[in-house]
Amino acid sequence: MKSFSVGQIPLMERGPNEPVYFVHVYMSGETLYFSDRNFKFNDNDYEAYLFDIPETAQSVEKFGGYRNINAKLSFWNKRFRSYEKLIDYFIANPLARREMELFVLYLDNGQMPDTDVSTRLNRLSFGEFDKIMGDTFSVELFSILHMLDSKKLFTQINRMIYPNADPKAIGQFENILFGNLKGIQCPCIQTGATSTLFSNLSATANEVYLSDIEYPMSFPVSGTIQIDEEKMSYTGKDPANKKLTGLTRGVTSTLAIEHKAGAVVWVIQSSYKYLAAGHQMKSIADVYVSGIRLPTGDYTVNLDDGGKTTITLTKKALNKHGHGQKSIYQLNPSTAVHETIIGTIVWWSGTGGAVDQYMKDKDQDTEVHFGYTGVIPEQKTGDFVFNFPAYNGDAADSIYVCAVVDADLIAVNGDYFKLNSPEQINIGDTGGKQTLRIKLTTTTVPTQIRFRGNAHPVGAGGNCVIIVYEAWLEIERWSVNPSGSPGDVLAPVVTIDGEGYQDDGSGAYTGVASALIENPSDVRRHLLIAKLGRTSADIGTSFGDMRTTYNGRVSPYKLAMNLIKIGSKPSEIFQRIDEQTRSQMREDGGKFELSFHPGPNGAGADFLPTNGVGISASGYWGSNTPNKSCDDSDATLWNGRVAVFPEWVQHDSGGVARIAEKLTIKSQFNLGNYRVKNFSLMGSNDGVNYNTIFTGRQANNGNVQSYVFQNTVAYRYHRLWIFDNWNGGADAVGIIEWELMTVSWSAPSEPTPVMTIDKTIFIGEPVFKMTPSVEIKNILRAVYDLDYGSRGDRRKFGDYFGQVELSDSGSIAQYGELPGEITFPAVRNAAMVEDVLRWMLAQKKDVIPIVSLKANRMAAKLERGDYFTLNDCPIAAWNGSLWKVLSVHPRYEQTFAIQAIKYVGS
């Protein structure tokens, strides 16, 4: 008889012994070590406060998927420390949402465990108490993923975090971005108050009544507002009467005009900020307002604005940006003077007074003129000079110099009256009093204009009198007058193109420091650790293997998604990512593990010749001729001409047209500035008219880069256009090798079974069933490339830009057409979608057998996702077939309940 001794546990033979189960319960600041027996192991005293723990283990071992587990842990409710009952301790130290780990310990024959040979089965979270009785109580157990579901994953925009946020942005979730994305809407987190005019506002009124002055955003006590085109400053606020007081009208080069009730009133801010993402992004490429790309000078990107990514606009992003009507702003001179340049000039005005004042009195009756009647005794030249205040208004589209003049010149000297600056433009004899409107070529508003009169030549006879009544500038500009509701004015749609999360400096998520996190395996790892607070110890090694698997597919798998569009809670998000990446994430052994669904494989063979036949180019440099771009040699290359872009290299098959579905390019690697940047693959069957097959951008390195695309059209000519290199177009372009392939799909080699299950280990009969026939789908249509800029106005297919459709003719012949639709909101890559879709089609085109069986402990080695060979089936045709384990439940007394689905390769 064996008994416990300190530091040891009873001897047990591994095979025929029921294993020992124990748990670590992680309380605040301490760990409790419990089991259904008392023993010491690894210097921990495990105490028998649990019962029925094998049943608990049976419920949770090898648990996977996203449904919560249905299990509980049962405790002896006996004295614990200073507490009369264990439950008293747990009431004082709440157990809910605490985590525990469940371990199993197998012992070899005659051995005592002196090192940790236990296996962690699962990590679980506690729920609520259940069945509290005098001697016992039990506690519900949750899967970690289920517990994480209640964890805060998304941050909502609110007035606590963003006091000046656009009211429409309140309640929206901060973007969480992965991969390379386009059209991401950015909520406005910093703007000014807005309202509408309560009553008409005259051009001279100094108070403005508003529909509301405090809600939803409060107008400041002083500031500058804009109504229609007019800007006006104010110095007071009267909340009781909902009005702003102390108006100065028409500030910053705007016109004080009348405004109608209902016009939008908004406070002008020095800057307006939009939230691109609730985290640091890798980069932002472009910014758009209502779909119009902004010049880079109009905004500032901050990739780390307190840990978030923001865009600051220096001007308000108005809905009518660039789409309004032209308007004319009249800029009047601040001063006017006349200057004698040459000779003695008699200046006079019609009615006396300060001569210069007449040139800007705007009555067009008084005048300033000079001149000479009779024979000109000497050259007489004089300037009319008008000075203007600085113009602060919107950018001028056209500038007109306007003047009311009367130039009566000696005929021979008809060109001796002109606009002298800022541009020289002849005016000549006006033939009487006229209003001039002279368009300047510049769009910079001048601060001075100068007309010049010239009585010349000496000795000429006749009148030479020039009169200038008035002059002003007319500035033609695009209206930025906003329309629509105040909400539209507050924050029109600002969208960005950019790259989401990047790796940290150590490459903890992707293996490469600061790399874009887009591999589906890395994205999930990042979600678990950075967003859900798990540790890297919770991530299984399969995540690393899956990164390699994803990178090695016919087209590398990359996610591009805004997490808030994928799901509302972690389990939903992970499940949706699984669906889109042909994989299964699960909890196993207390860790998260990933597995890929084996099935159809895509591969392509290069159809470009290696002997140079049919290869030509737009040009080449030196001896680097076009045929060297596809000679299967890394030692030779084709160079385009120096600084000539675009260049192209082409293949003419001469006969058989081929379907190109994959392109690889290996750029010149020794000279970075010779590498391909933007390119386009085009196809033609006549060598004249070309269709674009694919357009892309090669990363700046000398590696082979692959592009897989959807194309069903066969072409004789394939032409690769290179628009520039990574030196901006200087130098030449160099291509070591380019290849074109047609992708073919095949079944992979069958997975290797872990074991064979036959009657030697069956307990009872295996039971078979089939997957539901109503789930048969033989035409699969997938949509991808979610339109993030649609504001949700569109639905279903309209929300996506890309579409892939596959079908299986054999299944259609059997069952008729059974279409199915799958959405890929996290993917922008057609080839990746096809890769997933081909596996789905293989699984859905027919019913698939499922087997449930019990086996003895020989089946203990099976894990979820493993394959086994099944013999001794009641259906002889299935003998020797391969099955994939869906679940393994250890039964009490070491029998195992196994459910498995028959392997379908393609």
Added chain:
Amino acid sequence: MRGMGYGQPPIGGLANLQTSEFLLTNQGATLYYRNLFEIAPAANILITNENASYPKYRLYDRNIGLKFKGSVAASPFVILCFFNPGQSEGADTLIIGPNHNLSGKTMRLVYSDDGGSSYFHIIGWAAYEGPMLIRFPYQVHFVWRIEIYELNVPPEITEIFLTTGIALQQHPIYGSDRGIEENVSRIESRSGSVQKTVLGQAKRARQFKFTKISDNQKNELEAFQAGSCGKNIWFEDLEGEFFFAEIVGGLGRFQYEEVRRWGLTINVLEVLP
């Protein structure tokens, strides 16, 4: 309750003994059921120090799996109990449960009858692995004190039992048994192969079928029944093996066989830690 109570000598004494009892009395099979550490008020049990996660009640909770632990090593490390004023209790056996860490340490049992001013030696011994059973002459005292010397780590003790035993009279009928109860399941696959799985340790089991036991023994057993309250006990069998055990199904009922002679079947099953 008939017969005797706690700590009282058997009713009738030697004058009432039958001849056959002298012939058949066995000194081996013994039930140890009362523990002075349970009789003493909890507040009167004093320990040199205590790890709050492994408190002192575990020394006398009749659970040989849960450990008491001291918080700091001390020499001597003292565990004592005393009774209410005017009360003294007797014992002749000290049992210390398995899974302690005292092996090799010097231990001593002492007493005091003056409230702890002076202590007198009862017995000393060197501790050894596994459960320890220490016998000494029956005596009655106010303070009982266990001293552990030479500790360099805090002591770990599962159970302390300061007790007297009830020796079972040797009246088992022919066929009283001893053995083990296995805890093994059997599963058969479709091919007919059999898998056996050890679910847990085997337990030692003893069965005693008594016949013609006297009123005295019956009274003692009834006192045992009242004193143990059906809880687990320490048991020493005919061959001197002793272990923690339960009386399966309780003591059961005495069968009337003839005048002042009774029959009884006792099932003893080991309790695992």
